[in-house]
Amino acid sequence: MSKLKINGKMLLNIGFQQGPVISVAITVIEQHFKHHSQEEAEELLKKILADPAAYVDDAIVGKIAEKLIKAAPAKEIALRETPVAYAIFGSNYIEEGALRQMNNAVRLPVAVAGSLMPDAHQGYGLPIGGVLAADNAVIPYGVGVDIGCRMCLSILDLPVHSLTAHEGQYKRELMDFTVFGAGGEWKKREADPVLERSEFNDIPFLRHLFDKASRQLGTSGSGNHFVEWGIVEITAAQNEWNLAPGNYVALLSHSGSRGLGAQIAGHYTQVAKELCPLPQEAKHLAYLDLDTEAGQEYWLAMNLAGDYASACHHHIHKRLIKAMGATMLARVENHHNFAWKEIHEGKEVIVHRKGATPAGKGMLGIIPGSMTAPGFIVRGKGEVSSLQSASHGAGRLMSRTKAIQSITNSELTKVLQEHGVTLIGGGLDEAPAAYKDINTVMAAQTDLVEVVGRFLPKMVRMADGGPRED
Template identity: 55%
Template sequence: MGNKLKGKDLIKLGFPKNNSINIALGQINRYRKREKKERILEEAKEVLLNPGKFQNNPIWGKVVEGLIKPVEVKLHQLKNTRAPFTIYGENEIDEQAKYQLYDALKLPIAVAGALMPDAHVGYGLPIGGVLATENAVIPYGVGVDIGCRMCLTIYPIKTSYLKGKKHQLENILSNHTKFGMYETHDKKHDHEIFERQEFNDIPLLKRLKVKAFKQLGTSGGGNHFVEFGKVTITDVHNEWNLDIGEYIGVLSHSGSRGLGANIAKHYTYLATKQCPLPKNVQHLAWLDLNTHDGQEYWLAMNLAGDYAKACHDDIHYRIGKLLGSKAVAKIENHHNFAWKETINEKECIVHRKGATPASRGELGIIPGSMTAPGFIVRGLGNDKSLNSASHGAGRLHSRRKCKEKFTKSDIKQQLKTHDVTLIGGGIDEAPMAYKDIKKVMNNQQELVEVLGTFTPKIVRMDK
């Protein structure tokens, strides 16, 4: 008997001559190739005789699905009509982003959609796009950086501290925040997230656990940041019983790091194999939530979202300890995620790719740019926006365009004008790359109400 397991070995066991053999070989090669052939064949025989016992098994569950109820792979065509939608700040959004939403609304699974006023072109769903679907999740509708989120901690410290202790605050950000693919903290912290069953049950996550542990409390590259700034509370009826006035705040923006990126890559590949679509919309391939892969992605996505929160908690814990002050408020929210929500009295999967959840009473933070204020908001629960709002100002110029259009001295001039110190950051993240946040906020007055602002003063980004 050769060492490599082949299709004929499974046929000898009694496997039907269909796609279940390819699925079994794929799963074994991916997750069990170091094990003895005899051991795997014994298990495969048991799967064949008693499939029900293995239905939720992380490796054999997919094989059982292939034996009992194979996933139907067929080319899906777009519908001729769009699902209902609303666009906010339409005049400020480029046509290509709108057309990306229009295509998504023609998917057979689409129920409703919306486009936020900070919207711009993305892969598949536009950034700022919201899409409700029926029992299906689109990995690229969630985004590559799963659970990317904002987190603002407010401290009862006088804002004069930002000038008087500027050097110490710069050192905190320079020495105690980590960015990009390779930087990690010398002293690693443990977290209860690593006790989660998904890290043991899902083979892909098992492989990523060590990397996730190393990257806990770090931020990605691109537009991710950690900032010290001035918080101004303007609404007397705020949830934290804070007096109207000024405080110091720490604002962070980042997601689920390598963990989320690998989950997105793996399940996007599976979605494109199971859900062929016309070429112009292939990034919108979905996973049916009744399938093994759909359920697995849902678990993995939720874990990545919780991991992103754990990263922010760690960042803010480290900084809070160095500030030596007790926080008086914390506001945070995802903007690359999918939720189960009721739309038109039907449970749907609501994808918010670069959009903030804004159901009635839900709190959030919508940043501007490194030289523009962010806004602390409370959701108004607008059904037409699918209870959503923008996730920021949105890009006016692409990264490539920024490099063509702006210089380092242009950025220095902007920073000087607004009295902002920048540590790291590239030309592609120039403040001028972003839309006017005040216009964006003006275009979503029916989606959120403003409780206060955050004005950046010391900004740390990837080099």
Template identity: 55%
Template sequence: METTISLEEILILGDIPENLQGNFLRIANGLIQKAGYSQEKALGLFAQMLLNPKKYAYSKNKVNNLAKDLFELEKQNKKVMLTEAGKVFLPPEPPAYVLDQKASQTKAVFELTDNDLPYQIYGLEHIEEGALKQMKTALSLPISVAGALMPDAHQGYGLPIGGVLATTSNTVIPYAVGVDIACRMCLSVFDIRSDFFKRQPHLLQRTLTDNTKFGMGGEIAHKFDESVMDKVEWTATKVIRNLKDKAYRQLGSSGTGNHFVEWGIIEVLADDDLLAIPKGEYLALLSHSGSRGFGGGVAEYYSKLAMQITRLPKEAAHLAWLDMNTQEGQEYWIAMNLAGDYASANHHEIHNKIAKALGEQPIKRVENHHNFAWKDTLTDGTEVIVHRKGATPAGPNDLGIIPGSMADPGFIVRGRGATAALNSASHGAGRVMSRTKALNSITQSSLKKVLQEKDVHLIGGDLDEAPMVYKNIGTVIAAQTDLIDVLARFTPKIVRMADANRKEKRED
């Protein structure tokens, strides 16, 4: 005899509206008879859903539709409350993250030093004066140890985009990491011939439009793998806990500005043991995005906190640091690394969903952060924190992706471990024009002409990301041959970006 569950047993959980009782009963017995749930496990799932219907309404699960109905009631101030008897069925709470008990950082005023630290500049002739001035200021900090400037560098806030800064091992600068913490590249290579674009263009376009969302309103209801949200670090601090719900809703979405998801052709040019793909042309999916509202919220809070605690001259104010040996520094470090895991999961959501829609599995995935800080050791044994704000890790065993623009190629590279560059390379082509200037000077007709010439189909996007606003990617790559070896070339064909009316403030 099959085990079943009665309506009376379900009503122990709460005062469930009569019009939903039949659905509860049907789903409960489906879970028991078809999915192999025990009565206790089924009631436990319902209890969790009643406690947080919004979470279950925005995820792919066995009670998704029922959760949507309950969430609608909650929005009408008719929330079905979980009873005390129902709470017995809740699974035990996971252990909370315990921070080391560190003292708070003492507020202090610092002056810039007269030490003119030498640093390597790559592609000097392609770098604007403002970026050079910002880098000089950064290297005048009393905590600075070494630095380098990549050929795509341009002016930002505090540290220039394309700047690499090593500071003492107990200091981290939130603005030297950037606003979009752990902004990231991810490439999936499929063993599919490049002529697939001619045979199935509509299928490829549909996989992008159906499986991507961009901008502040970009929230994803169905998740492929939400396990990143189970990490204990989400309990570590009040700032993280307050941003968790937003992070969950935005998991699998992309930002605005230069963020994209695109299909293209990858041509493997060299045999390499790390890339491990035979020479030839393949279908490939490339994405660029970061940690969304979660990373932005963390950056905003801790950047302001750092500037309140560490007082610097006006020209260096955005380079305020947190002491890693204090509560504030530990909190930021945990949040930053969690943002890195979250950014990676964002890309994996997109790539896994699109691969599923295509009915294929990638033969290789390449990915890397930029906008992050790493603990490292210099060649002389000095322990440091290396901030790469718009720079790609390029150690001897690092694979990285350096994109061009929506109409220009990107490159898969292997780092050469150049110590003068602090094991870094550029993160893209680099802008030559501000967003405001681009919107005021570039026309839709000129953008359309370039896209037609390059045979690129654009979905969304705006004039401030037109190819003309970027440096020549070939020139940028040529300026860093000491830093990287080029293994493959990626040519974009179908590009999905945020629509023109979904803009957020962006630094890059």
């Protein structure tokens, strides 16, 4: 007898539609029919699919039948006529596409408040740099594909002159202890508490993602993801780490939840679109009510992906710090591409920050520039009009396609040499000229954050091209 293997792909192949019924069917079959053959299970599922009404009273498979009956196309949900007002920071250099997307977002029936950061540009659903507070609902594309994409900065006790005196060692360790790109896996599986989380068993959709998550733990994505050595300038005499003002060697990384997060985003976005059909111009903003099973599943899966992203950074930093024989003096890290439960005007709301940095009062974060421009360690001011948020970087000035068409390899080489930066991997789509001026962006958000220190990149590793997200 062949081993019973029930997954979403198999169910889609026999005619099931993407949606909550997939998770229910997997759970029911695995719990009650695990001793049946693959053929028997598939035949039963085909019969239920063909006539769900005939099985709705069945004590076991009735759950599947109910989901199939409820999966009939829902009536389109209208957008509100009067949009929620929202604040814009750096309005003079935010593209029209981002404004149009934000204008759609604040017309959602669940929209409570919004804001647009100075690095904003067009994305899918909520614009990158968009912040939206919703009433008891979560928007998968308001979070983004790379769930929990994150910054992590470790300040080390290495002498600054070692970056040039031992450049070869820094480069070798950066090459040996990082892996980039779609499908990239670390050479051996690492143990981590995040892999022991119950969600991998409790949520049927996540079960088949465990192996991928285990293999990709401690690796980085493609696109604008990086790991880099550089110099931190601590400018504030009073800081959270009691470090003397001055220069320090630091390790900075930017990456997210890898294939785990991408598949969670894709699955629950499709579920949301089926449960919450919106007009064409807002279809990518489909949301899940947190009082529903699908909404709770996504919320748990999103938080798992965020914690997984954090674990990836910590493994990368641990390997590199150990390889360099260094000691960590301080660390700053923060998510973007995430949703949080927060209080706004006395009411709990779900705040989506898609490409935006949390900037609650006293909260530390990192806002990077580009591979040659400085990044900034910042302390949030808790500005209410921004929903206590700030930009997550400089923001794109050019699309990837336009950057590749407009920037030459010689131009990129020249600007790297002028700034004394060594680049490993990367491409023209990530060239500094493809990004807004980080100093202009920072000047537009002085009401949102104060600068505690600066990070100057010196050796940057990125993926060798490839797709934007994995």
